[in-house]
Amino acid sequence: MTTISASADLEPSVKEARANWAWFVALGFGLIVVGLIASANLFLSTLASVIYIAGMMLAGAIMQVAHAFSTSGWKQKTFSGLSAVLYGVVGAVLIYDPLLSALNVTLIVAAFMIAAGIARIAIGFRERAQKGWGWIVASGVASMAVGLLVVSMWPGVGLWFLGAMLTFDLIFQGLGFLAFGLALYSKK
Numbered sequence: 001m002t003t004i005s006a007s008a009d010l011e012p013s014v015k016e017a018r019a020n021w022a023w024f025v026a027l028g029f030g031l032i033v034v035g036l037i038a039s040a041n042l043f044l045s046t047l048a049s050v051i052y053i054a055g056m057m058l059a060g061a062i063m064q065v066a067h068a069f070s071t072s073g074w075k076q077k078t079f080s081g082l083s084a085v086l087y088g089v090v091g092a093v094l095i096y097d098p099l100l101s102a103l104n105v106t107l108i109v110a111a112f113m114i115a116a117g118i119a120r121i122a123i124g125f126r127e128r129a130q131k132g133w134g135w136i137v138a139s140g141v142a143s144m145a146v147g148l149l150v151v152s153m154w155p156g157v158g159l160w161f162l163g164a165m166l167t168f169d170l171i172f173q174g175l176g177f178l179a180f181g182l183a184l185y186s187k188k
Helices: 006-019 021-039 042-070 074-096 098-126 133-153 161-186
Strands: none
Touching (some): 006 161, 021 042, 042 074, 042 098, 074 098, 098 133, 098 161
16 A cells, blocks of 8 residues: 655646746736736725625526526526525616615624624634633624724725725735745755
8 A cells, every 4th residue: 555645646746836936926916916906996996896896796596597597497597596686686786876786895894803703702712721712702802803803984985895805805815915926945
């Protein structure tokens, strides 16, 4: 019986990643630039985010319609048809009034952050016997605090919050890819 080590299985992938380190650096740099551009006008970034979400929901509605016609049985057709209608209506509402949609999506995100924070706090306290449980609680407290802050500042925060989330995500993804690419280069 032969055993294959995990490092032997990963070696070709690691070599390929190291050979392409410059692409990771370029991707990181590009994401940082796009994030900085998004940060120039958080209001427009928020509107772009809402319109992007709407477009994806409308595309999802079209796919659900296609799925409804390709399935057999009334239950599957009904479920796919109702899903298509729901996706289509929500996508259309998002496009019809992107400002109100931004406010509503921001409030929903804040509610999810509060709920996720409460869940992580509960999980952290449940795992008190494990080393590092305090970090789980701390991350829950941070998520809950940000969610509560957003709710307390709503509705005004809704005009820039999604754009700020997009900006931070782009910049931190960019920093991650940049650091990863440079680390690959240093190991070359």
